[in-house]
Amino acid sequence: SGRVVVWLDKPGAAAAGAAADALPPPLDRFVAEGAAVVTADLLLWRDGATEPGKTEPGDPLTPRPRQRVVTNPREFAGYTFGYNSPLFCQSVHDVLTIVRFLRTTTVGSHPHPDAVVVAGFADAGPIVLAARAVCGEAIDRAAASTDGFRFGAVNDYRDPMFLPGGAKYLDLPGMIALGAPHPLWLADDGATTDVAGGYSAAPSGRLVRLKGERLAAEAAAAAADWLLRAD
Structure with missing residues (x-):
């Protein structure tokens, strides 16, 4: 279809699953629709903590990188x-490098994609939103779930x-607003005034939000x- 989906989540590159012939949902749907899928380990995602005891229960990346x-x-x-x-900035650089590679690098006989879309969940959500804010038209569509994250709530400078x-400057909502008017799907149940203000002059439908129990x-x-x- 000419579309490449960059999917970033806690499992990193392992989000594609262990079996080469069986992708987990929703990645299997992307392939069924004719899109190519890219997963990645951003910097230190597989290196774990630099200090003992820094873990998150149930996190497939336990211990969490520091x-x-x-x-x-x-x-x-x-x-x-x-x-x-x-580390946050270096992770954003990783996302921008992936997008640049997909846009400009010739790999064998594969044509350059017509569209590059990027999705981020868990810690990767704010990272994708930062990339969305600075890369302009290089990302055609971005989707991110923030889990309610705000920079102001981080109380340890060793936190990733x-x-x-x-x-x-308005914390994460201010950064999200800088991505306007480019299309954005956002799962964030926090304050929306700053984000909505940034997208107020954008064409209808450029900002799609999912909130509440869903x-x-x-x-x-x-x-x-x-x-x-x-x-």
């Missing part, structure tokens, strides 16, 4: 992030989602439906 910090007996975020990009200044149960399937639509 920020790499410089060796210093004095605890201070500036020793690391005054000189180095935080720590971003200096991330909460300063979030967890239906997010992936609903996002897949929307990503497969023709623009």
Whole structure:
């Protein structure tokens, strides 16, 4: 179909499943509809924690990856992030690199895709939203579930989602609004005024939201439906 779906979730590249001939839903539906599917391990997604005991029950990526910090007996975020990009930014770079590769690299006789769409869930949701905010038309459609994440709620600079200044300008909703007017499917049950304001001048239907009790149960399937639509 000329469409490539970049699907980013907690299992990373393992989201495609172990069996080469049996993709899990909704990835199987993308292939059935003629789309190509890309999954990926972003930086440190498979490396685990840099400290013992930093785990999340039920998380397939247990232990959860942690920020790499410089060796210093004095605890201070500036020793690391005054000189180095935080893991969140490096993960956004990974997404942009994947999109750039798909758009510009010739692989054998495969043509360049007509459309590149990107979806992110769990920690990858805000990462995809940041990529959506800076990449313009390189991403045709983006879908993301935030699990209610806000940068202002991060209380540890070793958290993989720590971003200096991330909460300063309207937090994640402000970042989401920067993606306007490009098409966005969003599962976020928080405040919507800033996001809606950013999309107020966009054509109708550019912002689609899923909220309430349907979030967890239906997010992936609903996002897949929307990503497969023709623009």
